[in-house]
Amino acid sequence: MxxxxxxxxxxxxxxxxxxxxxxxxxxxxxxxxxxxxxxxxxxxxxxxxxxxxxxxxxxxxxxxxxxxxxxxxxxxxxxIPPPPDIPARLDEVAATVQRMSDQIDGQITPDLADLREQLGVLQSQIMDLYAKLGLTNPQQQPATAPRRAGGRTARSA
Incomplete structure (x- = not known):
């Protein structure tokens, strides 16, 4: 040249x-x-x-x-093959992830329903135990105790 x-x-x-x-x-x-x-x-x-x-x-x-x-x-x-179409490849990966997620949801949901049922049974057994012992179930108490007025109220004035 x-x-x-x-x-x-x-x-x-x-x-x-x-x-x-x-x-x-x-x-x-x-x-x-x-x-x-x-x-x-x-x-x-x-x-x-x-x-x-x-x-x-x-x-x-x-x-x-x-x-x-x-x-x-x-x-x-x-x-040499052309480089892959990156956006198309990303779409394929996203579709695969969604498909796998859907499969997992289908497998987990029945398991969660069974676990919720078992948890409900356990909670009722715990409540029964508290009642038999004559104790107050801490789950049934109000989250916060009522507040006392610390001073004069409008009515007492």
């Missing part, structure tokens, strides 16, 4: 050009990409920029980078 312009030089522009070349099999699957030094010279950039371009291809799963050995093309960019 010496002499060809790739527009604004940056690692993304280089990685896009490399993707295009891999897609057109200039660099075939199973073959190697040029070295970082060679890419830097070809694109007129520093070695670090060329390395970043190759690393972005690695991060996308297009190439394997083996330090000291080289970079092998794993697959064409068109062979």
């Amino acid at each position: 010496a002499g060809e312009s790739v527009g604004p030089v940056g690692y993304r522009r280089i990685s896009d050009d490399l993707k295009d070349k891999i897609e057109r099999e200039v660099y075939p699957v199973g073959g190697a990409l040029p070295s970082y030094d060679s890419l830097a010279e070809t694109y007129g950039v520093k070695v670090g920029v060329a390395r970043n371009a190759v690393y972005s291809l690695r991060d996308e799963g297009i190439v394997n980078v083996t330090p000291g050995i080289g970079t092998e093309v794993r697959r064409k960019p068109s062979d």
